[in-house]
Amino acid sequence: MKTLGPAWKPVLIALLVLAAGGGGWWGWRHFGGGTDASLPTAVVRRGELLEYVRCDGQLWVRQAAYLRAPHNAQDLHIMWLASAGKPVRAGQVVIRFDSSELQEQMREQQAEVNSAGAELRQSRAQARLLAEQDRLGLAQAKVAVEEARLEAARQAILSPIDGAEARLALRTAEAALQVEQATVVKHQQSSAASITRHREALMLAQAKLQRRQAIFAQTVLRAPVSGVITYMSNNRASFANPQTYQVGDQVFSGAIIAEIPVLSTLEMRGNLVQADRGQLQVGETARMHINALPDRQFHGRLYAISPLTEVVFNQGWPPPRFFIAYASIRHPDPRLRPLMKGDLEIITRRLPHALILPARALFILNGKTVVYLRHGRGFQPYPIRVVGRNPQEIAIDGLAAGATVALQQPGAKAPAAAGKPAMPTPGAGVRAGART
Numbered sequence: 001m002k003t004l005g006p007a008w009k010p011v012l013i014a015l016l017v018l019a020a021g022g023g024g025w026w027g028w029r030h031f032g033g034g035t036d037a038s039l040p041t042a043v044v045r046r047g048e049l050l051e052y053v054r055c056d057g058q059l060w061v062r063q064a065a066y067l068r069a070p071h072n073a074q075d076l077h078i079m080w081l082a083s084a085g086k087p088v089r090a091g092q093v094v095i096r097f098d099s100s101e102l103q104e105q106m107r108e109q110q111a112e113v114n115s116a117g118a119e120l121r122q123s124r125a126q127a128r129l130l131a132e133q134d135r136l137g138l139a140q141a142k143v144a145v146e147e148a149r150l151e152a153a154r155q156a157i158l159s160p161i162d163g164a165e166a167r168l169a170l171r172t173a174e175a176a177l178q179v180e181q182a183t184v185v186k187h188q189q190s191s192a193a194s195i196t197r198h199r200e201a202l203m204l205a206q207a208k209l210q211r212r213q214a215i216f217a218q219t220v221l222r223a224p225v226s227g228v229i230t231y232m233s234n235n236r237a238s239f240a241n242p243q244t245y246q247v248g249d250q251v252f253s254g255a256i257i258a259e260i261p262v263l264s265t266l267e268m269r270g271n272l273v274q275a276d277r278g279q280l281q282v283g284e285t286a287r288m289h290i291n292a293l294p295d296r297q298f299h300g301r302l303y304a305i306s307p308l309t310e311v312v313f314n315q316g317w318p319p320p321r322f323f324i325a326y327a328s329i330r331h332p333d334p335r336l337r338p339l340m341k342g343d344l345e346i347i348t349r350r351l352p353h354a355l356i357l358p359a360r361a362l363f364i365l366n367g368k369t370v371v372y373l374r375h376g377r378g379f380q381p382y383p384i385r386v387v388g389r390n391p392q393e394i395a396i397d398g399l400a401a402g403a404t405v406a407l408q409q410p411g412a413k414a415p416a417a418a419g420k421p422a423m424p425t426p427g428a429g430v431r432a433g434a435r436t
Helices: 006-030 100-158 160-217
Strands: 041-043 045-061 064-068 076-081 093-097 220-222 256-261 266-272 285-290 293-305 321-328 341-358 363-365 368-375 378-383 385-389 393-397 404-406 419-421
Touching (some): 045 385, 045 393, 093 256, 100 160, 321 341
Antiparallel strands (some): 041 404, 045 341, 064 256, 285 293, 293 321, 341 393, 363 368, 363 419, 368 378, 385 393
């Protein structure tokens, strides 16, 4: 057998190196080495998958107590306010107004009441005095008539001439009696009118005083219910840049200064797009996430949906229209406050004992829905059927629990353009869950 010369030795060494490198590369690609081994993975688990509709929401209260400035009061200034955002008890003082001017007005009104009362008493005393004088005058006039009648009867017997004079004196006495009686009636009417006038003046002064006293009683406002006090914006102080009411602000008659929401009536109101409205029914379970309380998840029920769309002005221009979903909160947290923003999730379908994977594990390859299933030390595409989904997870059919799939497309298994993630497509950016 002919042996190779020294010139072939470098060629043989190069061939051996290439063969070893090719075999290593093949093993690295097919048995999980390199990129495939570093891919993030997930394990198929069995559990419950929830399909839901998600929308932006905000907390509201169905019931709140409002604190108003006194009516018919002018130039009232706030003298003291309880701390905003702090819990208050029913009956606790929360607002005090400057009442010095009201107190001065009350003193003036009290003086008017006293003066009117004195005038009424004087009028009544004068009426009693005049009535006594009239009674005496009337009695004297009656006595004079009787005396004239007796004298006329006596003179008629003695002499015709004296009898005629006596009868004339009788008629004069009777006329004087009639005049006295008319004077008595006039005095009675005059006294009654004077008493009525002074009584009405007293009642008017008392009414003014009582009105001032009622306003004075409202210069100290107490909490009608227990809750957390929130002060309203004072548009009168600065219409362009309104601030909440502060100590020293002037308030107009009947202005709403603060509100105390009844936290037990807290609810979440969400903005539903038309595409999601048809999927929901009143009574479905709801979950709520509040941005200010990321550590808590709240539960409740959808109890109403607005029959017509409403314009929402804080979401761009032109303002969009939404259906309003109303969800109750089963166990509200004391830290919750009205106008807090968050997400409202209304559960439309439950899939118990489903095989669940992260939504990132789903891909489209050559028009088919696949996952990349671990095979040996690598991953191979495996067709599956999606039976349910939400933005985070999918429920599938075709794999067993415990199987491992890749969350990223293996680079060597398919061209970059052939396989791409098959993610859920929420409706208009608002819809969060879709039925399959």
